[in-house]
Amino acid sequence: MKTLVTVKRVPDPESTIRVKPDGSGIVTENVKYVINPFDEIAIEEALRIKEKQGGGEVVLVSIGAKVVSEQLRTGLAMGADRAIFVACEQELDSLAVARLLAKIVERENPELLVMGKQAIDDDANQAGQMLAALLGWPQATFASKLEFSADQKSVQVTREVDGGLETIGFALPGVITADLRLNEPRYASLPGIMKARKKEIKEISVSELGVDITSRLKIQKLTPPAKKQGGKKVETVQALVDLLHTEAKVI
Amino acid sequence: MNPFPGFTLSPELELLRDQVRRIVHDEIIPAEKRVDPDAEDLAEEDYHRIVAKTKAAGLWSLAAPEQYGGGGVNTFGMSVILEEMSQHRMGLYNPGCGVFGRYPPPVIYGGSEEQIQKYAVPTLRAGSYTFFAITEPSGGSDPAGSIQCRAVRDGDTWVLNGTKIFISHAHEANWGVVFVRTDPTKGRKGISCLIIDQGTPGFTARPFRTIRTVSLPNEVSFEDCRVPAANMIGKEGDGLDLCMDLLTKQRFPYSACNLGVARAAHRLAVAHAKQRSTFGVPLSQRQAIQWMLADAEVELRATRYLIWDGAWKADRGEDARVEASVAKLYSSEMLGRVIDNAVQIHGGYGVTKEFPLERWYREARVRRIGEGPSEVHRMVIARALFR
Ligand SMILES: Cc1cc2nc3c(=O)[nH]c(=O)nc-3n(C[C@H](O)[C@H](O)[C@H](O)COP(=O)(O)OP(=O)(O)OC[C@H]3O[C@@H](n4cnc5c(N)ncnc54)[C@H](O)[C@@H]3O)c2cc1C
Ligand SMILES: Cc1cc2nc3c(=O)[nH]c(=O)nc-3n(C[C@H](O)[C@H](O)[C@H](O)COP(=O)(O)OP(=O)(O)OC[C@H]3O[C@@H](n4cnc5c(N)ncnc54)[C@H](O)[C@@H]3O)c2cc1C
Secondary structure, X not given: OEEEEEOOEEEOOOOOOOEOOOOOOEOOOOOOEEEOHHHHHHHHHHHHHHHHHOOOXXXXXXXXXXXXXXXXXXXXXXXXXXXEEEEOOXXXXXXXXXXHHHXXXXXXXXXXXXXXXXXXXXXXXXXXXXXXXXXXXXXXXXXXXXXXXXXXXXXXXXXXXXXXXXXXXXXXXEEEEEOHHHOOXXXXXXXXXXXXXXXXXXXXXXXXXXXXXXXXXXXXXXXXXXXXXXXXXXXXXXXXXXXXXXXXXXX | OOOOOOOOXXXXXXXXXXXXXXXXXXXXXXXXXXXXXXXXXXXXXXXXXXXXXXXXXXXXXXXXXXXXXXXXXXXHHHHHHHHHHOOOOOXXXXXXXXXXXXXXXXXXXXXXXXXXXXXXXXXXXXXXXXXXXXXEOOEOOOHHHHOOOEEEEEOOEEEEXXXXXXXXXXXXXXXXXXXXXOOOOOHHHHEEEEEEEOOXXXXXXXXXXXXXOOOOOEEEEEEEEEXXXXXXXXXXXXXXXXXXXXXXXXXXXXXXXXXXXXHHHHHHHXXXXXXXXXXXXXXXXXXXXXXXXXXXXXXXXXXXXXXXXXXXXXXXXXXXXXXXXXXXXXXXXXXXXXXXXXXHXXXXXXXXXXXXXXXXXXXXXXXXXXXOOHHHHHHHHHHHHOO
């Protein structure tokens, strides 16, 4: 099976994120970047599918500045076969990303697309859904387990939904977005790292794909989350509800 | 002129370093929290669970030669990697808690293929401890002059008599190497190196306690201890020479452990200074504290380049003995200073077992004595100045 996996470069969740004083973005100096953790789970799943089926191809795709090749190399070192890099310096909204990816899918014709359920930087959680809609493909988001039919023409996906698990099935091709419990990603191996050097990262420009990437979204301002205050103990549920209403003003 | 663009790590080495960093952070540090702060090793089940992952990822025995199942990573590569691998509580004397493998004494590679296959290869595979016995009660700084442990040839065995001291792991390792005097008339050239199996009659190891509560050193005694002549590494009288080059190379990753632990301590100190206030002001705003941390930052950066510079030379096959002494001396003394300040900045918390600082502080003290005390390395450096 040929699987396409999307890879986004995001700030390391372990690093301290500071918002620029003018709220226009985050301070990027000294921030380490990693593969979006959900994308890493997606890569792992694609590799397991390939290993289990004893063949196929895992192709990574990332959109962004030249530096995203670092994350693509990491994915190749984990075991993916090759990578596509769509060069784009500007900030993109989810729809632009989905449109670019749709063009890549047209060129690559994968049988399966595995993506992260969301990127941990903007937490938008919509690229997968939008892409499936643009392609007219079935989608299964928040996947925690996949089971392919014997002929590998369809898949049963267990999804983590509010209040429990849901299993849905569809005929391939389709889009799956990975949730946290789908698997535990492997470490890139030393032989894998050495082999990754020779694997192809193909660069494609946005103009080649002929997609309108004008953003429909504008980020007005970023603000850091409010500083944590010390906790408070209350005697009754009623007192808690009152405080949530009068003091915290959240209900 | 072609201006030098500066040093950058290869993407492969960066990736490898990141994998090691991640395993330390995600696997080792949590597992370390499940054992006593003074523990020597991880719990068996944690160790085996993590080893399964490192082995699957080919991150096992990275420094060992490829033909013996290792990763073939060179001295420079290992220096970069050990700077990461040591950044946890047990990291100074047990980097990575052994989940990336453990190495036999490098002198074994001066031995025959048969000896390497019989001793080095199974040890690399199992990641077990070995010992390296050179120091004697008569003194460790000058082995060529002070080794008195005698080996006398009798047919196809050597008969050993004498005492070694401070021999780490000698009571628990399957085997080790010992440096003995085979010819009392020849000075340095009268010292040979033998492989000793645990359990050889006449070999006794008695562990004793030091400031370093792990990797216990031993008093080792030989009483008419018979060792097969086939266990000699290299030729008779080659003992000290055959390990010089290998020991020199080992100093750089060793120094990188000092650097790694110092960096980890420094990071804790910076974080603590930011969040701790006294007299209504964060410690990070006090010049007394700032200067401690600024000095540490400078020394950490300097140490890295001293290690890298020597490791590059060693990998190019150049004589790096002075560089090895410079790196060993500076990194171990720097570690002492950085840890001492990190403990001080933490106040009372610095000496509790809640933080790894007190263990690093104690173990760091040994780093200025073991593997050649500071004075001996200064002597080596000074000798080169006056040559
Ligand atoms: C915990 C621990 C583990 C050890 N593990 C091992 C091991 O596994 N295998 C092993 O073989 N050894 C081991 N050692 C021994 C270690 O290598 C020696 O302690 C070290 O070489 C110093 O030797 P020494 O203790 O006999 O001191 P000495 O040689 O007696 O030196 C005493 C002091 O005098 C200084 N000094 C010596 N000569 C000069 C000089 N010319 N000029 C100025 N000052 C000088 C030294 O620097 C030192 O400070 C270990 C030691 C410790 C503490
Ligand atoms: C084993 C042990 C036993 C103890 N027993 C007792 C006991 O019986 N009773 C008791 O009351 N306490 C006891 N203590 C606590 C001890 O007195 C405190 O640890 C000590 O007063 C330091 O306070 P702190 O640990 O909160 O450090 P902090 O006050 O947080 O200080 C941390 C560091 O910052 C430095 N610093 C603080 N202010 C400034 C400044 N303005 N400018 C520059 N540097 C500054 C300090 O010198 C220190 O190095 C004990 C501590 C230990 C470790």
